[in-house]
Amino acid sequence: xxxxxxxxxxxxxxxxNVQAQEKPDVTLNQGVFKPRPIAISRFHFEDPTHQRLAEExxxxxxxxxxxxxxxxxxxxxxxxxxxSSIAKEGLRFPEWRATGAETIxxxxxxxxxxxxxxxxxKLWDAFSHQMLTGKIFTTTPANWRRIAHIISDEVYSxxxxxxxxxxxRIVYISESGPSNKRVKRLAIxxxxxxxHKFLTDGSYLVLTPxxxxxxxxxxxxxxxxxxxxxxxxxxxxxxxxxxxSFPGMTFAPRFSPDGQKIIMSMAKSGNTDIYVMDLxxxxxxxxxxxxxxETGASYAPDGKKIVFESDRSGTQQLYTMNADGSNTQRITxxxxxxxxxxxxxxxxxxxxxxxxxxxxxxxxxxxxxxxxRMITSAYHVEGPTWSPNGRVLSYFKETPDKxxxxxxxxxxxxxxxxxxxxxxxxxxxxxxxxxxxxxx
Amino acid sequence: MNAPIKRxxxxxxxxxAASPDMNMALIVSVVFHLxxxxxxxxxxxxxxxDFEPQxxxxxxxxxxLADISQTNIVDKPNExxxxxxEPKPPPAEKKPSYNKSESAPDLLExxxxxxxxxxxxxxxxxxxxxxxxAPIEKKPAPPKPRNKPKPKPTPTKPKEEKKEEPERDxxxxxxxxxxxxxxxxxxxxxxxxxxxxxxxxQMANLSKELARSExxxxxxxIQPCWNVNAGGKYAEELAxxxxxxxxxxxxxxxxxxxxxxxxNSDTHYRAAAEAxxxxxxxxxxxxxxxxxxxxxxxxxxxxLFDPKDML
Numbered sequence: 214x215x216x217x218x219x220x221x222x223x224x225x226x227x228x229x230n231v232q233a234q235e236k237p238d239v240t241l242n243q244g245v246f247k248p249r250p251i252a253i254s255r256f257h258f259e260d261p262t263h264q265r266l267a268e269e270x271x272x273x274x275x276x277x278x279x280x281x282x283x284x285x286x287x288x289x290x291x292x293x294x295x296x297s298s299i300a301k302e303g304l305r306f307p308e309w310r311a312t313g314a315e316t317i318x319x320x321x322x323x324x325x326x327x328x329x330x331x332x333x334x335k336l337w338d339a340f341s342h343q344m345l346t347g348k349i350f351t352t353t354p355a356n357w358r359r360i361a362h363i364i365s366d367e368v369y370s371x372x373x374x375x376x377x378x379x380x381x382r383i384v385y386i387s388e389s390g391p392s393n394k395r396v397k398r399l400a401i402x403x404x405x406x407x408x409h410k411f412l413t414d415g416s417y418l419v420l421t422p423x424x425x426x427x428x429x430x431x432x433x434x435x436x437x438x439x440x441x442x443x444x445x446x447x448x449x450x451x452x453x454x455x456x457x458s459f460p461g462m463t464f465a466p467r468f469s470p471d472g473q474k475i476i477m478s479m480a481k482s483g484n485t486d487i488y489v490m491d492l493x494x495x496x497x498x499x500x501x502x503x504x505x506x507e508t509g510a511s512y513a514p515d516g517k518k519i520v521f522e523s524d525r526s527g528t529q530q531l532y533t534m535n536a537d538g539s540n541t542q543r544i545t546x547x548x549x550x551x552x553x554x555x556x557x558x559x560x561x562x563x564x565x566x567x568x569x570x571x572x573x574x575x576x577x578x579x580x581x582x583x584x585x586r587m588i589t590s591a592y593h594v595e596g597p598t599w600s601p602n603g604r605v606l607s608y609f610k611e612t613p614d615k616x617x618x619x620x621x622x623x624x625x626x627x628x629x630x631x632x633x634x635x636x637x638x639x640x641x642x643x644x645x646x647x648x649x650x651x652x653x
Numbered sequence: 654m655n656a657p658i659k660r661x662x663x664x665x666x667x668x669x670a671a672s673p674d675m676n677m678a679l680i681v682s683v684v685f686h687l688x689x690x691x692x693x694x695x696x697x698x699x700x701x702x703d704f705e706p707q708x709x710x711x712x713x714x715x716x717x718l719a720d721i722s723q724t725n726i727v728d729k730p731n732e733x734x735x736x737x738x739e740p741k742p743p744p745a746e747k748k749p750s751y752n753k754s755e756s757a758p759d760l761l762e763x764x765x766x767x768x769x770x771x772x773x774x775x776x777x778x779x780x781x782x783x784x785x786x787a788p789i790e791k792k793p794a795p796p797k798p799r800n801k802p803k804p805k806p807t808p809t810k811p812k813e814e815k816k817e818e819p820e821r822d823x824x825x826x827x828x829x830x831x832x833x834x835x836x837x838x839x840x841x842x843x844x845x846x847x848x849x850x851x852x853x854x855q856m857a858n859l860s861k862e863l864a865r866s867e868x869x870x871x872x873x874x875i876q877p878c879w880n881v882n883a884g885g886k887y888a889e890e891l892a893x894x895x896x897x898x899x900x901x902x903x904x905x906x907x908x909x910x911x912x913x914x915x916x917n918s919d920t921h922y923r924a925a926a927e928a929x930x931x932x933x934x935x936x937x938x939x940x941x942x943x944x945x946x947x948x949x950x951x952x953x954x955x956x957l958f959d960p961k962d963m964l
Contacts, residue, residue, distance in 0.1 A: 237957035238955050371924070587829055
């Protein structure tokens with residue numbers, strides 16, 4: 214009897230499996246890759262004091278989504294319904310479809326019983342008429358920009374399946390003055406360039422800021438004491454502190470994924486190796502050895518692997534190793550030199566700088582060394598940093614003037630497909646960007 | 654000495670007596686084995702594909718959204734289709750009069766799925782003084798700070814950065830600047846907009862067989878509306894199988910996502926599935942390139958949106 218039951222169970226499983234894995238009648242394996250049309254309606258409001266928010270929040274959402282290169286906001290002049298009409302009678306989908314929009318964002322600004330401002334948004338599928346997501350945020354009116362970024366992230370995330378990156382900031386080195394006498398200051402701004410602030414006064418040189426993936430802290434190199442040393446900066450308190458006190462230079466610092474350790478390079482007796490330093494104990498632990506130069510280390514997001522650059526093969530190439538320094542494997546073999554590796558927060562790619570035939574490139578490669586691809590190039594392009602969702606890279610490009618005497622540098626962003634390269638506007642010249650995690 | 658022989662004979666007798674039952678059992682066993690082997694040969698090939706394990710847990714968000722979606726769906730496919738055929742041109746601005754027969758979901762009825770309280774203030778650093786850029790004449794020229802050797806590009810020949818316009822309708826959607834520069838592989842980047850030779854299609858279900866040209870027509874009608882999330886995580890693994898139901902006029906009436914388990918547990922898959930569904934419901938591609946005499950066989954069929962070859 215048991216055997217009979219078992220037999221029927223097996224047959225049942227097969228049948229289920231066959232049903233679940235229906236063979237397709239048609240297979241489509243070619244499509245297009247272009248920005249998706251999205252209609253972002255101005256928000257509805259009843260209190261006249263909310264008019265500004267009702268106009269500016271959707272405007273920011275529109276700019277954010279458009280800047281990602283994945284969306285094409287429909288011209289509001291083509292909209293069939295006013296926000297008040299949407300609030301009153303709902304969306305008239307056929308009319309919205311006629312604008313070409315595939316999805317529609319609607320919203321309204323309200324005041325709750327406590328007198329707080331409430332921003333509500335909804336995302337709709339224009340074809341299936343389904344509401345895909347919708348949320349309400351309560352905040353003070355002064356925070357409207359952040360609300361716009363958070364809503365942008367929600368829309369982006371719902372339509373791509375990936376986390377957003379609009380509610381983030383970028384710290385970078387602001388540069389001014391002639392090339393031979395540059396004033397370099399640590400500066401921070403929202404990812405769209407708003408809320409710009411300087412964090413240092415320019416009286417000493419600062420370089421290579423790096424955001425902690427978990428906390429609101431930065432690490433950077435400062436020449437405050439004359440020699441380069443790694444410092445820690447707390448954004449919330451504004452405090453700077455020297456990280457350890459070492460006889461030699463310390464440089465190329467970067468946080469571990471949990472934000473509790475810093476991996477950096479230290480030059481001792483003419484040899485440069487990689488060290489990991491626990492921020493609680495402040496004790497550095499050397500994880501590479503040998504006469505070659507090992508530097509530019511960056512952790513994988515799971516903290517188990519590290520990518521770094523080394524000249525041990527005679528030319529500067531990229532290697533991976535376990536977090537304890539074991540199991541080193543070379544992953545690049547191309548001509549020229551590779552440096553500045555940065556592991557993507559989503560773990561699937563490593564970005565790097567490559568110098569080849571007198572030109573600089575920013576490229577990406579998979580951690581197993583496959584799929585190497587250059588996604589931008591310039592006279593001088595360097596310092597890749599990942600958006601927290603691992604979808605966008607930022608870096609800086611330096612361009613000499615016509616006489617070749619002065620150089621201007623600007624920040625750029627590009628989608629990892631290699632398309633949609635854009636300039637990030639900054640008040641002055643800019644270099645060494647570092648992308649923050651999503652704001653807490 | 655004879656005892657063992659006798660015992661053997663007894664045993665033989667017992668065997669003879671039981672032989673009809675044995676035969677029956679043998680037949681049943683053979684039949685069952687045949688059934689199992691047949692089923693295995695039919696179904697085992699399906700195991701060759703890896704399917705995502707379906708998570709039992711349903712996220713809070715999904716529960717909320719499912720509720721909301723269902724309360725808001727206007728499931729009038731026929732009515733919608735009629736309207737899709739003659740889409741109204743967008744009124745100039747804020748035109749209040751319109752045909753109310755299209756019942757739109759009530760925006761105010763459903764509770765928003767989630768309420769999030771945003772922090773009062775964006776936690777920005779306590780304003781570091783806006784210090785005027787002090788001249789740093791005392792600072793010695795900083796030692797080369799970069800952690801890697803920098804080849805010095807000769808500044809005498811600054812090269813104008815020539816930005817290339819993205820060509821997105823290409824087979825490989827990931828751009829390699831170096832390859833473009835070296836003009837290595839023009840032949841590897843077919844433009845799939847018009848050229849028949851780039852169509853890679855296949856029929857799996859022979860009962861609905863179409864001529865190759867008919868199949869290509871069908872596919873060519875849908876693919877301009879299938880927007881692939883190139884560059885997305887696991888994008889190449891997000892093959893989505895849909896069941897499509899069509900109207901006698903060959904317009905898509907309804908689509909069902911087959912793997913709802915994965916749809917409900919994998920946000921990447923959900924986005925890919927919805928993009929595939931939008932491709933079929935998009936008014937530009939909603940009317941399938943199938944002759945009307947095919948309706949009976951094609952009123953319901955499955956279609957796999959597989960981006961693997963594009964990425």
